[in-house]
Amino acid sequence: MFKRILVASRGEIALRIIRACRELGIETVAIFSEADRGAAYLETADQAFCIGPPKAADSYLKIDRVISAAEIGNVQAIHPGYGFLAENAHFADVCRSCNIEFIGPPHEAMALVGDKNAARALARKIGVPTVPGSEGLVHDEQEASAVARQIGFPVLVKAAAGGGGRGMRVAVDEKALAASFKQAEAEADAAFGNGELYLEKYVEHPRHVEVQLLADAHGNVIHLWERDCTMQRRHQKLIEESPAPRLDDSVRHAMCDAAVRLIKSANYTNAGTVEFIVDRQGHFYFIEVNARIQVEHPVTEMVTGIDLIKAQIRLAAGEPLPLRQEEVRSHGTAIECRINAEDTTKGFRPSPGTIHRIYPPGGFGVRFDSHVHVGYTVSPFYDSMIGKLIVHQPTRAEALAGMRRALGELRIEGVKTTVPLHEQILDHPAFIEARVDTTFIERTWPS
Amino acid sequence: MTGSPSNQDFFDVRKIRRLVDLMNERDLTEIDLRQGEARIRIRRAGEPAMAGAARTPLAASPPAAPGPPPAKEALPAPTAAPPMEDYIVLVKSPMVGTFYAASDPDSPPYVSIGDPVGPETVVCIVEAMKVFNQIPAEVSGTIVAVLVENGEPVEYGRPLFKVDTRK
Numbered sequence: 001m002f003k004r005i006l007v008a009s010r011g012e013i014a015l016r017i018i019r020a021c022r023e024l025g026i027e028t029v030a031i032f033s034e035a036d037r038g039a040a041y042l043e044t045a046d047q048a049f050c051i052g053p054p055k056a057a058d059s060y061l062k063i064d065r066v067i068s069a070a071e072i073g074n075v076q077a078i079h080p081g082y083g084f085l086a087e088n089a090h091f092a093d094v095c096r097s098c099n100i101e102f103i104g105p106p107h108e109a110m111a112l113v114g115d116k117n118a119a120r121a122l123a124r125k126i127g128v129p130t131v132p133g134s135e136g137l138v139h140d141e142q143e144a145s146a147v148a149r150q151i152g153f154p155v156l157v158k159a160a161a162g163g164g165g166r167g168m169r170v171a172v173d174e175k176a177l178a179a180s181f182k183q184a185e186a187e188a189d190a191a192f193g194n195g196e197l198y199l200e201k202y203v204e205h206p207r208h209v210e211v212q213l214l215a216d217a218h219g220n221v222i223h224l225w226e227r228d229c230t231m232q233r234r235h236q237k238l239i240e241e242s243p244a245p246r247l248d249d250s251v252r253h254a255m256c257d258a259a260v261r262l263i264k265s266a267n268y269t270n271a272g273t274v275e276f277i278v279d280r281q282g283h284f285y286f287i288e289v290n291a292r293i294q295v296e297h298p299v300t301e302m303v304t305g306i307d308l309i310k311a312q313i314r315l316a317a318g319e320p321l322p323l324r325q326e327e328v329r330s331h332g333t334a335i336e337c338r339i340n341a342e343d344t345t346k347g348f349r350p351s352p353g354t355i356h357r358i359y360p361p362g363g364f365g366v367r368f369d370s371h372v373h374v375g376y377t378v379s380p381f382y383d384s385m386i387g388k389l390i391v392h393q394p395t396r397a398e399a400l401a402g403m404r405r406a407l408g409e410l411r412i413e414g415v416k417t418t419v420p421l422h423e424q425i426l427d428h429p430a431f432i433e434a435r436v437d438t439t440f441i442e443r444t445w446p447s
Numbered sequence: 448m449t450g451s452p453s454n455q456d457f458f459d460v461r462k463i464r465r466l467v468d469l470m471n472e473r474d475l476t477e478i479d480l481r482q483g484e485a486r487i488r489i490r491r492a493g494e495p496a497m498a499g500a501a502r503t504p505l506a507a508s509p510p511a512a513p514g515p516p517p518a519k520e521a522l523p524a525p526t527a528a529p530p531m532e533d534y535i536v537l538v539k540s541p542m543v544g545t546f547y548a549a550s551d552p553d554s555p556p557y558v559s560i561g562d563p564v565g566p567e568t569v570v571c572i573v574e575a576m577k578v579f580n581q582i583p584a585e586v587s588g589t590i591v592a593v594l595v596e597n598g599e600p601v602e603y604g605r606p607l608f609k610v611d612t613r614k
Contacts, residue, residue: 034603034604049600049603050602050603050605051543051602051603053603064575064576065543065575067576068542068544069543069602071576072544072600
């Protein structure tokens with residue numbers, strides 16, 4: 001097992017990883033930018049090094065600086081958290097060539113699943129359903145239009161290197177497609193330095209359901225059931241829950257089975273997530289693999305009782321999976337609300353500022369993963385998430401009641417947050433009855 | 448920050464001076480006292496204390512409102528150092544790595560206290576990922592303090608030298 005791990009992330013996930021390490025008796029080295037200097041979570045690490053100025057490109061994304069900190073910190077492994085370098089196959093490769101284990105999949109598997117086109121081709125090859133679309137990249141508007149006529153409108157234009165909804169456009173007809181293609185190309189090029197696009201059928205009223213997996217280096221893969229992340233706004237998830245409500249058991253099993261086969265055939269190890277969309281008839285389609293720990297991982301931890309961060313560390317150290325598939329059980333319902341410092345009344349504009357009061361909720365089945373405190377300044381340099389509120393109860397109705405109660409207790413003053421929107425969602429009959437799709441929030445609360 | 452008579456007692460200058468002496472004597476980094484709603488928090492600023500320094504830099508924070516105490520700083524900011532005479536310029540590390548005062552173990556240090564430097568003068572090496580980066584002073588003057596030990600890990604922005612720009 002590792003003696004010392006560098007945490008190559010910031011905020012709540014850095015704290016989450018440090019906590020897991022402390023419980024495992026592993027020392028931690030934190031890195032931070034000048035914008036995060038003084039944040040209390042850095043004190044929970046054994047050591048902390050400033051690696052650069054606030055801009056992520058000059059600090060958290062700077063591979064040489066992260067590796068240099070790992071070397072002076074004398075660590076055996078790096079946990080990348082999510083975001084920043086977490087899905088950078090080159091970084092994973094650099095770590096290992098410096099004899100520092102990267103806590104994540106092999107870089108070859110990461111590169112394979114990170115290329116959405118290659119991942120879809122692999123899925124089709126092993127019989128995992130994918131959304132009908134272009135065979136590979138589409139290079140210009142003419143080609144896009146030919147493909148669209150074949151699969152039928154509406155179509156979705158997507159970036160090959162994309163993620164988090166960036167570089168994605170829906171086109172309802174040929175005219176819209178021409179405009180969308182150009183916009184998506186420019187956006188993908190700006191965001192990822194890669195303007196390559198592909199096309200797929202736009203599935204109407206889709207739900208977003210994803211399967212959590214763990215894989216060891218000895219060929220064993222297990223799934224930890226699914227999470228429903230349908231409650232998103234512009235492809236940014238706001239609420240996640242497990243199990244997915246109103247999902248037929250046969251569909252659930254088929255999806256989990258498909259996800260295991262995909263991960264196996266990609267020679268993937270460590271933790272990963274396979275994302276699907278599901279239509280109203282229960283048809284599911286593979287979307288992408290997230291080759292990292294995800295923001296919403298606590299939902300799965302609560303229902304299965306498995307600490308995913310500890311599992312990642314143990315798997316990276318070469319340990320076999322501690323349990324077989326039939327031993328993975330899901331109990332009750334867990335639901336998570338992402339608390340972002342955003343002004344929901346002003347187009348979800350980030351609301352940076354200093355927190356001058358915070359009262360975290362507690363009580364039965366309540367977990368609040370957050371790195372913020374009184375005097376903490378939410379910086380404009382990074383994402384606006386300031387905490388994740390997770391509630392675990394025996395039934396969905398009880399989980400929703402628990403979440404309403406916990407949201408009511410939570411007090412954050414100094415910045416605007418998504419809490420008022422969460423409260424409205426939790427009271428909305430469509431959400432209570434789980435009759436929603438991924439456009440529900442945008443349609444119901446247009447801004 | 449007006450207080451009741453008891454609060455004025457609490458912030459008695461002689462008492463604060465005794466606390467400062469106690470910090471120096473015991474080499475403490477922080478003292479945090481509360482009495483009712485009044486509070487005294489004295490904390491050393493980030494810069495490593497130099498051997499033979501005449502005064503230890505100290506910063507006193509104002510009494511805080513009741514409520515959870517503000518978090519301690521994980522690594523106090525270099526900028527939290529006490530105000531310096533404006534002719535003193537800090538040479539800071541441009542990267543995270545290991546500080547070396549000399550080009551190799553058998554050589555004398557690039558610079559020592561009293562040495563004149565120009566913007567191009569190499570003052571040290573910071574090793575990052577096996578690369579030995581020569582760090583220029585980027586300022587003209589005289590080295591008046593070396594703030595890190597040979598072989599010490601340094602983070603981004605860590606003050607390495609003090610340069611007196613008058614001379």
